Amino acid sequence: MAASWDAIVVGGGHNALVTAAYLAKGGLRTLVLERRERIGGAAATTELGPGIRVPTLAHTVGRLRASVQKDLDLGRHGLSLVAPDVRVFAPSPDGTQVTLWSDVARTAAGLTERSTKDASAYAAFDARVRSLGRFLDELGRSTPPDIKAPGLGDAIAALKLGRSFKGLGRDGSRTVLRVLPMAVADLVAESFEMDALRGVLAWRGVRFNSVGPWSAGTAAILLSDGAGNDGGAAGETVFAKGGPGALSEALAAAARAAGAEIRTGAEVVHISSKDGRATGVVVAGGEEIAARAVVSGVDPKRTVVDLLDPVAVGPSLGWRAGNIRQPGVVAKVNLALASLPVFPSAGGDESLLRGRIVVAPGIDAMERAFDAAKYGRWGTSLILEATIPSLADPSLVEGAPAGTHVMSVIAQYAPYELRGHRPTEGDPIATWEVARENFGDGVMRALEEVAPGIGKLVTHRQVLTPVDLEQQFGLTGGHPLHAEQGLDQFFVWRPLLGHARYRIALERLYLCGSGAHPGGGITGGPGQNAAREILGELRGRRA
Ligand SMILES: Cc1cc2nc3c(=O)[nH]c(=O)nc-3n(C[C@H](O)[C@H](O)[C@H](O)COP(=O)(O)OP(=O)(O)OC[C@H]3O[C@@H](n4cnc5c(N)ncnc54)[C@H](O)[C@@H]3O)c2cc1C
Structure with a gap:
């Protein structure tokens, strides 16, 4: 069957919509198939009662990459953001509280009453989180290197990363290597004495993951959360007017304006392949749709284990994908x-x-x-x-x-x-x-x-x-990030070693969701990176 689509994007979560918009802008005939009646996945708004709307799952959207907002002109497509001055308020039953503001000096001033030590340490901690977060952002924007057959592109990317690592300075580069595997409880204890402050800062090191503050690698989660946004020690707090569903609608509008088609109520039950290459999908009800490439915004375990023919995947990759945590x-x-x-x-x-x-x-x-x-x-x-x-x-x-x-x-x-x-x-x-x-x-x-x-x-x-x-x-295992954000599932290991470059199992099968590098949260990061790789491979090729 001749392919009427260049790319079919499976799932209509925010990352899939980001990818679809870039692909369509890049001239590819793009079709998005979403299983639910609504697009957005975890970035949605629900009607809770008459005239009452609430963020269905995610509530803040401040980690969304600024470059995604700009490239896709999301403001023109209806996105409007609100960022309150206060980032976090942490109340205690005894009537005390810790407040983190977007203004670092204001936060430090507020801490003085309870601990002058913590107040004076706060600005330095914030600066450290920002500087290490900048490095992790560079890492997050790059496609992980090809570990099997590194090419010129990998060498250039490695040089760029090397330069930004050097840019951390001698202290910074040592710090990043020391800090990433640490428990976030230890990281915050190095700077602060108040348990209430330690707790609220450490929260971002464990949020959405099955870890406690004493688990190894939770410092890396905290620092990654601050990568590419204005988070700092407090973390971002930005709302989309109309709830996160309004962000998804703006992404869908951008994708449609670029020529993509979006179908809802269309569950993909199988990704078809021939001779080791993805050839299209089968939708519930039996419709077969052919495409030159298939892009999955669904989590990698579900993609490989449930949607592909086990014979095409092979026992080794099938087993490894089944063990994604x-x-x-x-x-x-x-x-x-x-x-x-x-x-x-x-x-x-x-x-x-x-x-x-x-x-x-x-x-x-x-x-x-x-x-x-x-x-x-x-x-x-x-x-x-x-x-x-x-x-x-x-x-x-x-x-x-x-x-x-x-x-x-x-x-x-x-x-x-x-x-x-x-x-x-x-x-x-x-x-x-x-x-x-x-x-x-x-x-x-x-x-x-x-x-x-x-x-x-x-x-x-x-x-x-x-x-x-x-x-x-459709969040397999109930995981908000499609795969645990541990160091064993980070960078070249996300989702699996040898499959971190947005390609998996078959030729022309790509991953663009949170289970791909750099991971989950409303960032658009995996979607944007994947689109860059797909366009690089498909543009200019006829078949
Ligand atoms: C309770 C909760 C709160 C959160 N809070 C925040 C927050 O405040 N801020 C933040 O930044 N992040 C938050 N997150 C994390 C963030 O929402 C997710 O990491 C992110 O939205 C995932 O986006 P995605 O596009 O990668 O995938 P998803 O949003 O999971 O989208 C995948 C889509 O694929 C569809 N699908 C699945 N199977 C099929 C199939 N076979 N065929 C067709 N379609 C299919 C699904 O229906 C879904 O629409 C939260 C997550 C949860 C669960």
């Missing part, structure tokens, strides 16, 4: 509230609630929460990152009764496999289907500790468990 530990709770909740630690200052509200009481509390997840249950303290996006973007509640707000809560550690959770002693071990609302109650109890009375304000509640993330959003 995806231990989901994140759940999502979305709330509509009749009015703004009261956080005594905020002392009535509403502006403190406009960023991320992090409930991570300290290093040991986080590690204990992770311990419980290791054994297939959740612990007495949950670690939460909440936002109230309706403060920065009232359009989310414009059709709701006056005073309504929405709260988006990322709840960790909720293990995908509930191997040890019994609703009450003596009960059999529960499944997520049984435990869903029980977990939602646990999240509400954790919120009540810092915002007493919040439970009474709830008018709508949605609890999405790690199994829902898999079944409804």
Whole structure:
């Protein structure tokens, strides 16, 4: 069958849309096939009740590459961003708090009351996170080298990376090698004495991953989170007006404007191949669509294990792909509230609630929460990152009764496999289907500790468990990043050694989602890098 498409992009997550937009701009006839009725994957907005919209899964979009925004002219396609001055507010049940602002000096000034040592160390820590983050950003923009047959392009890329490594200076280059494998708990303890501050900074080293702050390599996760954005020690906090779904709509508009076609309700059940080359896809219902290349925005394990013919993949790669680590530990709770909740630690200052509200009481509390997840249950303290996006973007509640707000809560550690959770002693071990609302109650109890009375304000509640993330959003193992962001799945090892250059298993089969380098989060990074590789290979070739 003659191919009417140059490229079929499987999945309509934000990375797939980024790739599709670049491919279409580059002159390739591009078709996107998304399994759900809506595009965006984890970057979506949900209607929680009449006139009430909330970020479905992800809530902040500040890691999106500036070059993606510019190249695809996302402003013209409707994207509008809001960045509050406050980045993080970390309340404690005893009424104390830590606040991280976009202004480093303001953060340090606020810390003085509780610890002059920590206040004076903050600016240097922020500068270090930024400088190492810049290097990791360079790494993230480059295609990992070809380890089997390095060519001229690899040599040039290595030279560029070598130059930016040298640019770190002698101290910086030693620091990056020392710091990346460290536990984030050790990294923050080198600079700070307050457990509350250590906890809130270390949170970004464990967020979305099945690790605790004492796990090796978590310092690298923290530094990667600051790569290519204005995060610094505080991390970014940027909202898309209309929720993350508005970002996906802007990407889709950019892709369509460049000539791409996007179909929803189109689940790809098989990627076809002939003589070791991808030739198209089969969609649920049986339709076969041919293409010169297939690009998967779906996670690499699902791509290789579920969508390809095992004979074409071969036993060795099939086994390795089956072992890509995806231990989901994140759940999502979305709330509509009749009015703004009261956080005594905020002392009535509403502006403190406009960023991320992090409930991570300290290093040991986080590690204990992770311990419980290791054994297939959740612990007495949950670690939460909440936002109230309706403060920065009232359009989310414009059709709701006056005073309504929405709260988006990322709840960790909720293990995908509930191997040890019994609703009450003596009960059999529960499944997520049984435990869903029980977990939602646990999240509400954790919120009540810092915002007493919040439970009474709830008018709508949605609890999405790690199994829902898999079944409804296609996140295998419930993993938000498509694959754990450990050092064993980093750079040339993401997703697998020998397959980190956006090509896998077959000729003309590419990866463009979060499971590819440089990894997950709303960055558009894997999508942009993959498009560069695909265009380099396909443009100018007829067949
Ligand atoms: C609860 C939660 C909160 C998060 N919070 C944040 C945050 O605040 N900020 C941030 O930067 N990141 C956050 N993340 C991470 C971030 O959202 C993801 O890493 C990122 O959105 C993944 O984008 P993607 O395009 O790579 O893949 P996805 O968004 O996973 O898209 C993959 C798409 O493929 C589709 N698909 C799957 N199988 C098929 C098939 N067979 N055929 C066709 N289509 C298929 C899926 O339906 C989906 O639309 C969060 C993630 C979760 C789960």
